[in-house]
Amino acid sequence: MINKPNVIAVIGARLNSSRLPGKHLIPLAGKPLIERVVERLETCERVDQIILATTHDAYNEPLIHWGHHLSLPVYAHEGDVNDLMGRIDAVVKLNTPTWIVYVCGDCPLIEPTFIDHALQALQSHPDSDTVHLRDGIQSIHEGLHFYSLKGWEKLIDASKSVMSREHVGYANREKTVLASLAIDDSDDFSMPKHRISVDTMADYQFMSAVYERWYSTHGQNEIVSLKWVQRTLRQEPLLLTINSHVRQKKPNQAYPxxxxxxxxxxxxxxxxxxxxxxxxxxxxxxxxxxxxxxxxxxxxxxxxxxxxxxxxxxxxxxxxxxxxxxxxxxxxxxxxxxxxxxxxxxxxxxxxxxxxxxxxxxxxxxxxxxxxxxxxxxxxxxxxxxxxxxxxxxxxxTPVTNRPVTPPYCLVLTGGSDALGFGNYLPDILDKAVPAEYEILWVQGPLAPAPQLADDSRIAVLESVHDLQNLIAGASCVVSSYGLSLFEAITSGAAILLLPSTGIVSTHELLALKAQQVCLVADTDDAIERQLSTITQSAATREALRKSARRYGSKVDGxxxxxxxxxxxxxxxxxx
Known part of the structure; x- marks a missing residue:
């Protein structure tokens, strides 16, 4: 006789997210996000089997292949792709567990000790169908649902509406059908209350920052401590701002x-x-x-x-x-x-x-x-x-409010394609006009040819820059063509020299920009060397430009x- 697991953890995941498609396979500190979810479940003492529940379609084949590669049981549902309850119910029927934990596959900070705690409470009260945190308890937990088998069967029978088929537990919100046990939290996870699911790019950037910090000082075999996360967020409140603006979708609302x-x-x-x-x-x-x-x-x-x-x-x-x-x-x-x-x-x-x-x-x-x-x-x-x-x-x-303290460098931004061909002649001017105490960093756009450098040039060429705003913020001065990078530099409060912009900007717009006094303007190629000397050698000029740029950059609210x-x-x- 085959022994059936008493507790299964079913991870619901599809790559079809409308806001962040493919999110389950994006990397968190070197491993797919969903693998981080699995790692956390594997440390739970009361979970007997972990099963990935997805849908059987071409879009989700990479997720199915990943599960097989990890030797993780995968159920690919062939029914309605939006019928999440039907998908989980098929897994339940195939495995006949006594208890079920449903886990959202986009929550890579689920807490193993809380999962064991909730399961123990549910298993100790056979008359209960599910559990919930006692009234008044605030907690950071997200993406977890707990059911006894009989509780699950009650829930699936009650899930008749479209919304209740698409969202786990929604039927019990429409009409109470489950006997729910009030429990305490497994620890104090109340502060700060912050979203820990990954629905958007900002959520991913937040989670990546958390994971990178943890694994910079811990081994890969250690899962991220949720208590450590909360301490870190209290100590570094700027981390909270990465995704604090994200609006949580409501299950009963249609989004165009x-x-x-x-x-x-x-x-x-x-x-x-x-x-x-x-x-x-x-x-x-x-x-x-x-x-x-x-x-x-x-x-x-x-x-x-x-x-x-x-x-x-x-x-x-x-x-x-x-x-x-x-x-x-x-x-x-x-x-x-x-x-x-x-x-x-x-x-x-x-x-x-x-x-x-x-x-x-x-x-x-x-x-x-x-x-x-x-x-x-x-x-x-x-x-x-x-x-x-x-x-x-x-x-x-987004304005950059902190200017990092760095050795002096001159940052050169000629645009994604260097459409005006500055790379053909500007390097010689930079080598000649920029003082020796400055490092010269040339950002080569992904569509731009490499700048033509002399054999003894001091210029360092940077490709595939991922954090341009902080690079701009740390520069002593920025040499920029007209375009998005120019205004990123203004928003960051940089001291800027604008390169000749014939063919890119109208005369009227250029005159209007000059009137704002947010940058020096080199109207001709011959003026570049003279203006470079001014901006690199005069601290008063740089500070005046930064002050003006900060004044206008502070208005940004687009x-x-x-x-x-x-x-x-x-x-x-x-x-x-």
Whole structure:
């Protein structure tokens, strides 16, 4: 006779998350997130078997393969992919346990001692179907449900509605059917109360920071201590801010989706794509929305691009994707000189008539008559319209408040593709004009050719920079082309020299920027060397530039302003 396990822990996981697709396989300190969940369950004394419950479809094949590679029992459900209760019930019927622990696969800080504690309480009270924390107890625990077999059977019988099939335990919230035992916590896990599930990129960044800190001083065979996490969060409150803004989705609320359309190339640059990736994260975290980015350009893996993404070979394919769009809202971000404006006017008109809300970003504000909102994430626009929003407050950037203390260095930013070819001649000027006490760091964009350096050049070339804002914040001075990096530098309160910008920015916009006095401006190639000498040799000039940049950077609130605009449009959308 085969011995059936008394307690099974069923991990629910699918790679189809609307806000962070593939999240279960993203790395946490070198191992997939879901493997960190399994490691924690393996330390539980009262769990006899761990089973991964996913769905049988192509999208989740990588998760199934991972489970098999780890020799973890995997159940791939062939029924309705949204029927989570049906998926777990199939696992229960196959294993006939006495007790069931359901574990959300996106919670890599589940506490083993609490799991054992809750199971012991449930096993000691055979008349109870489930457990809950006693009234008044605050706890950091997330992603755990405990049931006796008879309690589970009551719950599955009561799960008739769509919501109760998609969310474990929801049926008991609709109508109480379970006898629930009130228990104390296994320890004091009350402070600080903070989300420890991974639903968005900000959640992942928070969890990565926690895991990296732990494993910098502990061995790989030690699971992250939840008590240590709470102590660390109290000692380093800035960690809390990484994902404190994330809105938790409510199970009884439908969330509309937003589609984002942009392009990139060596000629266009990366600014539109980087900005759209940032917007996707903003909407996922602040509003709980699912986002889908449609990109015209060569498919390349960028470290800052994640989530639901589709690639299109040319503008015609991008236009087709736009016309088949059924999302409640679409946002478009193009270099206007690089698209067929007349065709887009017609497409925007058709989709607006179909009830889709439309936002045009930046240069596309020229099409303000065809959209609901023209949002310009810049201090300047030469267009005036009732539905146009612009100003320093609109920048989609996060100010850096702490300037790290470092040896002096000059940071050079020529853009994602170095579209104006500064790499052909600027290195010689830098080697000549920048004082010897400065290190010179040249950030080579992913689409940019390597700068042409002399054999004895002092310039260090950096590729694949993942933390540009902190690199900017630590620089003694920043030499930048006109674009996103320039305004990241202004927001960070840097002392900046702007390189000649002919063909990138209008004369009126450049004059308006000069009037703000947030950077020195080299109008011509001949002026670069003179201005470099000024900014590197005059501490008073650098401090004056930083002071002015900080004044304008402190106004930045574009993330919240765009969030509010999208929320307002969706509230009045005929499709939501």
């Amino acid at each position: 989706s937003v589609s984002i359309f942009c392009h990139y190339s060596a000629a266009i640059g990366l600014g539109h794509l980087r900005r759209c990736a940032r917007i996707a994260g903003i909407l996922q975290e602040n509003l709980g929305l699912g986002t889908h980015i449609h990109i015209q350009g060569e498919k390349i893996k960028f470290p800052w691009l994640s989530g639901n993404v589709s690639w299109h070979n040319d503008e015609a394919q991008l236009q087709t994707a736009f016309m088949t769009e059924t999302s409640a809202l679409a946002l478009l971000d193009f270099k206007i000189a690089a698209v067929d404006v007349d065709t887009w006017k017609g497409l925007l008109t058709q989709q607006h008539n179909n009830g889709i809300r439309l936002i045009a970003l930046d240069q596309l504000s020229a099409l303000h008559s065809y959209v609901d909102l023209a949002f310009v994430p810049s201090f300047y626009s030469d267009i005036q319209a009732d539905n146009l929003s612009c100003g320093w407050e609109n920048y989609l950037l 993330c919240m302003r765009l969030t509010q605009a999208v929320e307002s449009l969706l509230q009045h959308s005929p499709t939501t």
